[in-house]
Amino acid sequence: MSTILSLRDIWVEYGDKIVLERVNLDIAAGSFVSIVGPSGAGKSSLLRLLLGQEAPTRGAILLDGIPLRAECDPDRGVVFQRYSVFPHMNVLRNTLFGLECAQAPLIARLFGARRRAAEEEAVAMLDAVGLRDSLHLYPAEMSGGMQQRLAIAQALIKRPRILLLDEPFGALDPGIRADMHALITQLWRDHALTIVMVTHDLREAFSLGTRVLALDKRRHDPHAPHRYGATAVYDLPLTKRVDPDITIDDERNNMEGVA
The missing domain is CATH 3.40.50.300 (P-loop containing nucleotide triphosphate hydrolases)
Structure with missing residues (x-):
């Protein structure tokens, strides 16, 4: 290698x-x-x-x-011991945010076809970490294991x-x-x-x-x-x-x- x-x-x-x-x-x-x-x-x-x-x-x-x-x-992506997720965003928004920052760095928001494509990518990543059925939950509603799965999805969504x-x-x-x-x-x-x-x-x-x-x-x-x-x-x-x-x-x- x-x-x-x-x-x-x-x-x-x-x-x-x-x-x-x-x-x-x-x-x-x-x-x-x-x-x-x-x-x-x-x-x-x-x-x-x-x-x-x-x-x-x-x-x-x-x-x-x-x-x-x-x-x-x-x-390079990172996952810490304490769950590095945004408490005021739901699961989908937490994951989508990294793509929005990368693709629209000035306003951190996507619209139209670009947003739909980003949401599809975020949902696919959340499916990969076992959170497909938790898209609209907020971190306070999730267990520690679920929050760490979300943190991993956040780290991987930008394909490090x-x-x-x-x-x-x-x-x-x-x-x-x-x-x-x-x-x-x-x-x-x-x-x-x-x-x-x-x-x-x-x-x-x-x-x-x-x-x-x-x-x-x-x-x-x-x-x-x-x-x-x-x-x-x-x-x-x-x-x-x-x-x-x-x-x-x-x-x-x-x-x-x-x-």
């Missing part, structure tokens, strides 16, 4: 605090990368870099070999090449979480997405990912803990193999202590 994202000697520093240091990664198109690590290891900082919410202090991020601009663009997930299922009950795992796996395959997901759940990381990346500090100074940043301490490519001697639990045991 070809490389879609490259990180070259990435550092993130806030004043004298170093959050990330010497991060070098190549992310293949179509992969599902799970990022784990202890709290404060820079997982969310790395995701913000990939989203374009901020720029690295040092180093370069390349998208298709071209330097990534520190701004959000349609190539890369989907960034920041603990997207952490607030959900176990049964709903399993349903969401099945949904995101199906959408990843159907839409040929590249996914980068931050999670604290090792089982989730291994069951969904084609690659598990662990961030942590290689160097520690008890007198100045802020002077060293985290980097990739484990980088495990996964094959969904059937091997009686090597199991997901074996691989999880190798990662014990990093999440």
Whole structure:
């Protein structure tokens, strides 16, 4: 698979605090990368870099070999742990809004044939995430799982090449979480997405990912803990193999202590 994202000697520093240091990664198109690590290891900082919410202090991020601009663009979509939906809009309007902003950036409204086409596209996306029968509900009338399905529809409606997930299922009950795992796996395959997901759940990381990346500090100074940043301490490519001697639990045991 070809490389879609490259990180070259990435550092993130806030004043004298170093959050990330010497991060070098190549992310293949179509992969599902799970990022784990202890709290404060820079997982969310790395995701913000990939989203374009901020720029690295040092180093370069390349998208298709071209330097990534520190701004959000349609190539990248994001789903957060807390449901990033508009409470004053119903399901259809929430999903339609992204298309209106993209196609009519000055007024964020479409009319006539363009609006009908956009509504058809939004309904198709909502059907894909299991919300076809909930078009006119408002977020306050929906469960947490339904709201997260809506957030995924919002992210995917603009057809991003890369989907960034920041603990997207952490607030959900176990049964709903399993349903969401099945949904995101199906959408990843159907839409040929590249996914980068931050999670604290090792089982989730291994069951969904084609690659598990662990961030942590290689160097520690008890007198100045802020002077060293985290980097990739484990980088495990996964094959969904059937091997009686090597199991997901074996691989999880190798990662014990990093999440």
